[in-house]
Amino acid sequence: MKTLFFAKLKESLMSVLPITLLVLIISFTPLAKLDYKTQITFGVSAVLLILGITLFSIGADVAMSPMGEQIGSSLAKSKKIWIIILVIFLMGLSITIAEPDLTVLAGQIKNIISDKVLIIVVGTGVGIFLVLAILKIIFKVNLNLLLMFSYLVVFSLTAIVTYKGNSNFLAFAFDSGGVTTGPITVPFIMALGLGIASTIGGRDAKENSFGLIALSSIGPILVVLIVGINLNPNNLAETSEALNHINYEINGNIGVEIGTKLLDNLKNVGIAVGLIVAIFLIIDLIFIKLPNKKLIQIFIGIIFAYTGLVIFLTAAEVGFLPVGYQIGSKIAEFSNVALIIFGFVIGFLVVFAEPAVHVLTKQVEEITTGGISKKTMLIALSLGVGISIGLSMIRIVFDFSILYYIIPGYIISLGLSFFVPKIYTSIAFDAGGVASGPLTSSFILPMAIGATVSLGGTVLQVAFGIVAMVAMTPLITIQLLGFKSVVTMKLKERSRLKRILSSDDEQIINFM
Secondary structure, three states: OHHHHHHHHHHHHHHHHHHHHHHHHHHOOOOOOOOHHHHHHHHHHHHHHHHHHHHHHHHHHHHHHHHHHHHHHHHHHHOOHHHHHHHHHHHHHHHHHOOHHHHHHHHOOOOOOOHHHHHHHHHHHHHHHHHHHHHHHHHOOOHHHHHHHHHHHHHHHHHHHHHOOOHHHHHHHHHHHHHOOOOOHHHHHHHHHHHHHHHHOOOOHHHHOOOHHHHHHHHHHHHHHHHHHOOOHHHHHHHHHHHOOOOOOOOOOHHHHHHHHHHHHHHHHHHHHHHHHHHHHHHHHHHHOOOHHHHHHHHHHHHHHHHHHHHHHHHHHHHHHHHHHHHHHHHHHHOHHHHHHHHHHHHHHHHHHOHHHHHHHHHHHHHOOOOOOHHHHHHHHHHHHHHHHHHHHHHHHHOOOOHHHHHHHHHHHHHHOOOOOHHHHHHHHHHHHHHOOHHHHHHHHHHHHHHHHHHOOOHHHHHOOHHHHHHHHHHHHHHHHHHHHHHHHHHHHHHHHHHHHHHHHHHHHHHO
């Protein structure tokens, strides 16, 4: 365990230090000068963030992933569809209800719809689409067809919401898909898919193990768009105005701030992890029946994951959220060009600090036996997220609808899926949901809100939607990796054929 801890600590340091150093350097310059209290708070939060990621990563490896695999494998062996549907739906609903990222996002618009009602509605959407994702694996349904049909429905509902006069709500609706696949759900759901796909087997077992995150992210968008159709445009306008006056300043003593957030997160994360453990224990009692030694190991891992996530979220909320807002505001006042460039750079770096990203890249490398390396995945994800934040800053500067990005982006993404190996499409759509983690919600989104307020824009219309952009661009960059691999293979094959033909010609000449 000691060796594992130091290995994860090194990985966390390499992940968080670049973004921390960049922000601290910027905070001493005229570009976005911050006071000493804010700088110290951010520094302390960065240290806690590193510790949180370290502990969470250990917990994900030791407990969350094995739990998901065991549940997936046991459900697949039961061969009773109604049991699989019931358990998977309840898992999707329960975990989503307790996802901290969703709670934060839902609280932003509680003036027009109860945050509790919205969370339950979103959880239902995740539960339904997680069931569809599992059924896709069992019945070997093509992921591309499901994605195309689902997004066709999404954009049909988008047109209706726009017709109803609630177009400002669209950005929030697309954001809801990104925040539901947070650090609690991702390791569990991915391992669940792997467990089911491995048990069922088949020629496409590797490809089938991916796609759960992708489909689970669509459900929230659909149900929130349905909510948007029935909203009162006047109430939406009032909420939109209120969002422009949110105070993100660091108030009071740093220790008190950390203590308050820590208690909140102990409760919220405890509910989420408790639900997962309760479901696992019930399934273990009925189907799996693991030996006590293995159960003890899993519970130790759960403690690590729980502690790490509590520390991570506390650090992000106390230090990264207010600093993100202030930096976005100050850079926007300084220069629009600087805002766009900084958006790309910070987007490129923030991916390395997202806990769930490391879970995904590790699993991809293992399942593809090194065919898609962790390093390659991280670079593709970083470029995608960097581009998405840069494009989002352009949208904030020029104040236009997110649909100008979302519609072409998904057309390109779905179009590429016909030309790349299926596994790249599955990984890409999963990566989109994973990349938009808690640091995106607690640092990038506040940065966008600060920039929007500074430039006099409408927060609900142009600041929101940045999570959706972070979830969309990796779909393109990772599939381009697949496209590159296809082209490379064809070029190698053509070169091989040329060598064979040249050899044949030489033999003919020698014969003559």
